[in-house]
Amino acid sequence: MSDSETVRPGFLAIELDGAGWDGAGFKGTGFKGASPEGTGFASLAEAVLSAESAGFHVATFTDTPAPGRVNALQRAAYAGPITRTIAVVPEVDTVYTEPFHVATQLASLDYVSGGRAGWIATAAESREAAAAVGRSFVGGAALGQEAAASIEVSRRLWDSWEDDAVIRDVATGRYIDVDKLHYVDFDTAADFETPADFAGPAYSVKGPSIIPRPLQGQLPVLVAASLLGDGLVDANAVDAVLVSAPTPELLAAEVRDVRGRLGGSAAVIAELDVVLDARGQAAAERLAGTDSGRATYAGSAAGLVDLLAPLLAEADGVRLRPASLAVDLDELARLVLPELRRRGALRAPVQDGTFRDLLGMERPANRYAGTPTAAGAGS
């Protein structure tokens, strides 16, 4: 995350939505990819273990509505206990969800993955999502505010138990030290400072969390660069920013630009869609008719290595979205990651490391440690 002279090798994330952005989608049972251009894996377990053994550092799980796509957080939780090195990072919406549920689910994800969990906080601009939960549609700047509020509540709830709150003191009969639990008293209308004129429906959350502090203290929070800015999500509130550009050639410049604006406070992760020449078919043919609107690399594995090596020197990491998970992951595992490692561009995966370790971040101190306690705050 710093511009030191020695280039730190980067990391690679892979989007495991199971469908790829060509939209084949899961069919039927939800996991057994019926389409040859779909997942191609017999199970989620097979897909995530393949990504881990290929040397990917992070698996992400998209949650945009699509027929057959199961809840992203649960897919990440499923992957947690059967993996050892790969971080599991679901997208979770902040607009039409209950912040208390989101925070405790993510904290739980950290427990089931041994501290390898993260959160891509998204803000759904969706009339369908609003209608599904009977809420008014939220759009425009309010999306960033909802995301900011949800991130703030979650962070307070994760800190609402100090690390040593569970004492199990047989002599005094106390399981917890109540002085180390804290009411978060979050209120969008009153004391949530950014922004003062919260545009979504105001709400409050009391706390404390129902689960002790996550293993990492705070899960790394990732957001798209488009959600950052004045009156939106504060750069200091996030741990990593996802950066996209219209073409691969523009990515490095965009990464530099975002890093400059962030002032080094968060990791920068470049987004790249990938279609490789594979199984006797040219990438250009496989690409035909698809357009995600994001930077897309279509071509040979060698060409992708030449693109990624310098990009990994510029960004902290790159997230790849393969057009077809099985087909492209196969090529990536055989031809791309080994060559990147040989060139010293890729970090070695660490068994049982945390996601924060991967991002080069310390385990944070608890904001409430040593502050007045939960005493008498019950209402």
Add this chain to the structure above:
Amino acid sequence: MTQHSSATSDDFTPTGKLQFGIFFQGVNSGTIWKAAESGSQTDFESFRRIAQTAERGLFAAFFLGEGLRLREHLGRPHALDVVGRPDAQTMLAALASVTKNIGLVATQNTTYNDPADLAHRLSSLDLISGGRAAWNIVTTDNAWTGANFRRGGYLDHADRYRHAEAFVETAKRIWDSWETPDGPARRVLHEGQHYTVHVTPRLPRSAQYRPVLFQAGDSPEGRNFAARQADVIFSAHPKFADAVEFRKDLVARSLAAGRGANAVQIMPASEFILAPTAEEAAEKKEWVRSLQIGPQQAVAYLEQFWGRELSEYDPDGPLPDIDPVVEETSETRGSGFHGAKARQLADQWRAEAKDKGLSIRQFVTSRTARVDATFTGSYSAVADQLAEYTRVGAVDGFNISPWLIPTGLDDIVNHLVPELQERGVYPTEYRGTTLRENLGLQTPVPSSETVRA
């Protein structure tokens, strides 16, 4: 399975088999944390260990409770019992990848969830686990819990079951809406007093069609609700005579609701304290009780009802002679103990304890231990006792709360299960891969009403 909508109560047929569930308890005095062998209540390893032990013992289901606000004691978080538990669905999704057959039951509240969102997440768990998900439906109606949620405590007490039933009906319509394996789904619209749902469901049916529904209420409204909606009722009547009575009542309610006599299964909450001999089991029970209700817990229990600190009272002495604080309402003191009721209750308890010569600690133990729900004895004696339940079909199984985590099922799986198998009243293998198959439940058929809705 013989089920007819025109059945009479005589058509109830005992299955002759028991099924076990495990209820991984979080927050109460039932789970011992003071013993040397007590493990973590939050580490995934505890959950994995106990779920895999249950699966080795062919348990039908693994239940998790739900926490939505920490219990409080005199205005501060309650400090003496196990507290803090992970989110049920997240934990169960993780357990799905390290288990194969056991059902995964998430307790989820109808008040603090959105129906479309919850139905979608339960479908997700069902698909991710290969058809092993279930929903233990509970209702809450207080603003105190609501303080943690966007919508707050928006539900009137009187509406709780009406609301819950509309919620469950909406969820069922969402699950019924995916017509063929490839979809598409019909849109589901619900416009009600409490919420509006307008959604195109995104997930197909699972291997067991839809999540199995458990229900845990015991009031007449709760029982009627279960008789209309649930597959299994998680009852509070494990004692033999009570269990037989409860079965009769539920069969009658199921028939009145137009369902078969066997349509709703019964699994009472229970606790097992077992040993090779009756004497050892009795000793073990003393030990378990002493760790469940220590001196501090005993006094704290009374403090909840007295509404004041009682630390000057000796746990091994008589009940406090001072009167409870009388206040109009307190969410944390329990709904039965407001106002004048508190003094009346204190008088009643003092008289009872004096009569029986019980100290504070003995009195509280007698009230809080799962007295009715505890099976104590040698493995073979308890197996005989349980076989008797199956003979008349008093219950379909037991939902066991182990008093120790994560080793609390070991003696049940290693000793009680084989005794039951020898008696022919417990499965010797899983019947199938889905929870519905393992419970012997029929695949739901969408009612014509639901299809046309």
